Amino acid sequence: MIDAISFNEGTLRYLDQRYLPLREEHISTKDHREAIEAIKTLAVRGAPLIGVAAAYTVILGINSYRGDKEGFPCFFGNLIADVEASRPTAVNLFFATKKLKAVYDRNFNSDSLEVLFAKMLFEARQIHDDEIANCDAMAQHGVRQIREDLAEILKTRKLNVLTHCNTGTLATGGSGTALGVIKLAWQEGLIEKVITAESRPLLQGLRLTAWELEQEKIPFFSISDSSSAFLMQRGMIDFGIVGADRIAANGDTANKIGTCAHALSAWHHNIPFYIAAPVSTIDITLSDGTQIPIEERSADELRTIFGTQVATSTTPVINYAFDVTPGKFLRGIITDKKAVVGDYLNGLGQLFAE
Numbered sequence: 247m248i249d250a251i252s253f254n255e256g257t258l259r260y261l262d263q264r265y266l267p268l269r270e271e272h273i274s275t276k277d278h279r280e281a282i283e284a285i286k287t288l289a290v291r292g293a294p295l296i297g298v299a300a301a302y303t304v305i306l307g308i309n310s311y312r313g314d315k316e317g318f319p320c321f322f323g324n325l326i327a328d329v330e331a332s333r334p335t336a337v338n339l340f341f342a343t344k345k346l347k348a349v350y351d352r353n354f355n356s357d358s359l360e361v362l363f364a365k366m367l368f369e370a371r372q373i374h375d376d377e378i379a380n381c382d383a384m385a386q387h388g389v390r391q392i393r394e395d396l397a398e399i400l401k402t403r404k405l406n407v408l409t410h411c412n413t414g415t416l417a418t419g420g421s422g423t424a425l426g427v428i429k430l431a432w433q434e435g436l437i438e439k440v441i442t443a444e445s446r447p448l449l450q451g452l453r454l455t456a457w458e459l460e461q462e463k464i465p466f467f468s469i470s471d472s473s474s475a476f477l478m479q480r481g482m483i484d485f486g487i488v489g490a491d492r493i494a495a496n497g498d499t500a501n502k503i504g505t506c507a508h509a510l511s512a513w514h515h516n517i518p519f520y521i522a523a524p525v526s527t528i529d530i531t532l533s534d535g536t537q538i539p540i541e542e543r544s545a546d547e548l549r550t551i552f553g554t555q556v557a558t559s560t561t562p563v564i565n566y567a568f569d570v571t572p573g574k575f576l577r578g579i580i581t582d583k584k585a586v587v588g589d590y591l592n593g594l595g596q597l598f599a600e
Contacts, residue, residue, distance in 0.1 A: 248415040248461060250295060253302045256309050260299065262289045263416055267457035278307035285332040288448065292417020293491045293527055294377045297338030300329050301370035304346050308363050315359055322350060335500055335541045335568050337492040341526040342373050374419060380524040380582035381420030388427030388522055389434060391578060391585040395518050396484060404438035405484040408474055411445040411502035412454035413489035423489040424522040425455065427580065432464050440466040441483060443474060445502055447548045447565065471504045475511040486512050490523040495595025497573025498535025503566055509575040518577035525581050530595040535570035543567050
């Protein structure tokens with residue numbers, strides 16, 4: 247297993263994903279401000295892993311507290327606000343901070359700070375353990391659905407699958423969401439090749455997914471984001487599966503920019519296109535995708551490529567990090583609880599409301 251993130255003896259250790267695949271650099275820190283910066287700068291990325299990192303970042307913050315109990319509520323409130331401001335689209339981050347706030351609310355009045363901090367650390371570790379278990383469950387549900395939906399093709403040959411961005415261990419800490427499904431499908435002999443889209447502008451598909459597939463010795467090739475429609479037209483893609491940063495109650499899904507184009511093309515070519523994400527990614531407070539906050543990142547991420555300027559500094563840029571794929575273009579959503587396919591558009595929120 248790739249060591250994407252760990253927390254031991256008050257130290258957060260993570261693999262800095264900005265330098266992959268050319269350099270593997272693990273960073274260790276006890277400073278919550280450094281951890282927040284790692285989330286902001288995509289040194290740590292991927293919705294589930296952001297949630298895990300956010301939980302451990304809160305622990306780093308409370309470990310640094312040197313005041314008395316009376317002053318802790320103000321400190322804790324500011325700490326949570328700083329962590330939540332780091333990445334606004336990934337709902338897993340808010341899922342993690344919500345769970346830690348619940349521990350605080352239940353125990354602050356009755357416990358000493360030492361006992362409270364121990365309970366919060368236990369919760370943070372549980373969030374991490376749950377993500378690992380969620381990946382395993384998603385993989386099982388996803389492979390079962392693929393076998394069902396693509397049974398006719400599987401009678402004669404293995405499948406070629408398209409994926410986008412990075413959704414493996416580097417994004418989750420476990421086997422992955424979409425990539426976890428792909429890994430298990432390959433292990434069970436269902437996959438011929440993985441097609442990974444480069445995922446502009448930071449190339450997570452080309453850099454990170456390709457690196458993970460090489461580690462796992464899974465056959466693949468990479469393409470430009472704009473190539474997928476042509477490959478579908480030529481019969482080179484049998485299905486697509488990607489992750490998600492937030493899913494609205496009607497199935498509309500925010501994911502790495504470029505996802506909607508893949509999904510729309512798959513729908514046009516009658517190719518199944520799936521989302522794989524833990525239930526924690528479903529935000530039932532949002533009725534549809536128009537309510538999902540979409541992060542807009544620095545123009546220099548597009549004007550430069552790893553420090554090399556490829557456009558003038560005055561070139562106007564719109565650099566959205568995510569797009570929203572309407573649920574009607576999806577074959578289904580695979581979660582750690584079940585695979586939801588077909589006519590779920592009016593029932594996804596109610597299905598997972600509990």
